[in-house]
Amino acid sequence: MGGVTTLVDAELERVRVALDGLLAGWLPGRRWFAGKDAGAPLVTTRLLERVLPGDPALLVAVFDAGADGPYQALIGMCRGPAPVPSEAVIGRLSAPGGPALTLYEATQEPELMTRLLERFGADGHGPVRFECLPGSELPLGVPGVASTAEQSNTSVAFADRAMFKVLRRPVPGTSPELELLGALQRAGSVPSAAPLAQVHTTAESPVGALTLGIVQEFVRSGGDGWAAATGQARACLTGGDRTEAPLGGFAEESYRLGLATARVHTALAEQLGSRPIGGPEGTALLDLLGERLAEGLRAVPDLAPYADALRALHEGLRESVLGDRPPLVQRIHGDLHLGQVLRTEQGWVLIDFEGEPGHSPEERRRPQPALRDVAAMLRSFDYAAHHALSEVLGRPPGEPGPDEPRAAGWARRATAWAVHNRQAYCAGYAAGGGQDPRRAPLLVRAFEADKAVYEAVYEAHNRPAWLPIPLAAVRRLTEEIRQQY
Secondary structure, eight states: OOOOOOOOOOHHHHHHHHHHHHHHHHHOOOOTTTTTSSSSSEEEEEEEEEEEEEESEEEEEEEEETTTTEEEEEEEEEEEEEESSSGGGEEEEEEEEEEEEEEGGGOOHHHHHHHHHTTSSSSSSSEEEEOOTOOOOOTTOEEEEEEOOSSSEEEEETTTTTEEEEEEEESSSOHHHHHHHHHHHHHSOOOOEEEEEEEOOOSSSSOOEEEEEEEEEOOOOOOOOOOOHHHHHHHHHHSSSOOOOTOOSSSSHHHHHHHHHHHHHHHHHHHOOEEEEOOHHHHHHHHHHHHHHHHHHEEEEEGGGGGHHHHHHHHHHHHHSSSOOEEEEEEOOOOOOOEEEEEETEEEOOOOOOOTTSSOOHHHOOOOOOOOHHHHHHHHHEEEEEEEHHHHTTTTTTOOOOOOOHHOOOHHHHHHHHHHHHHHHHHHHHHHOOOOOOOHHHHHHHHHHHHHHHHHHHHHHGGGGGTTTHHHHHHHHHHHHHOOO
């Protein structure tokens, strides 16, 4: 295709001048925008580059939104109406003597995404580069269809052959996900989505070196773990699953998922190393947990009754982390939950290794105890059970409803389903070669509590009616702490 052409004409200048204001009005409606509830932000575009010419053209914009950033948008630009839903339209600019220019979310136009895939491997010039990884082959000419799932990034599928992940929060340097997927590919012992290509900016660009997107193999599956688990939990509550409560019908899958998680951790440790956590490193981990707890207490007053017990948990953890037998640390998934696993013919496959979006890239790359991933998955089983309960009740957990005898029974079954599947997952993880979570209760409990506090902050800000779920987990964990101490 030739090199990237930078828009330096009057048309680009008109777009550049208007884009900040247009994005400010459009961003609050985006699921991936962290400040969506704070009104229109002050947007400052730091990089605007045309990566595909023609009509429509494709622009890459990297921008700050208030004190938050950088963010990325792939912007289609055409003359006249855009072939996308109205909610994907960012704005319009009048054009002297011709149709107005329409700017829109480019991932919503399959034809433009098809052309984008063809850009990989072409001679690279300018600040935005499209790089195929060694030995990779991209499915050219295949329409790209954006996922409708609400995510912190945007995924575009090219049939069942490749997936392009647009990183809405670009990562400085190499993406942690590329590092981890590359390690799993080298290991060859666990199924994973092999990385194929990446989009990045150069170090000399106005935004420095950032990873903007990743193309990886498409994982053919029967759906994700969240859909499977909530469906089984719902059947267990209503009697559609005839297995005796509290067993439920998902325990075997939970066991296999534990096996898969352990094998991923083993492969990452073999490729990237593991070691006992050092003294300063252990202190930094404890300090981080303390800071997150303090932030949670400030943000969610309902956590206040549990503050002393949670601090006591941290003190107990301090003795373990800084003692004679400190836990091993290694690279981990970092944001593991039932929505991040796919059920395939080869078993469970873990996906989306970029780590928790709210954490800095440095923190996401930091070696952690593998049981942190385990604790996060245990929290996901709890959420799945209560989500199923909410669907059966027809209301969120925090909304009052009729005092039905069946409601109390459903709630007990939901709790039993979560407990049983958590136990099955831990058993599978131990059988797969991982550290038995049941033999490290202090570490698992501390990471579960940290995750539950994080969830409480999220729910308080976004879904107050769902706040009782993480609060119940905090209450359970602190009761276990009080019994121990």
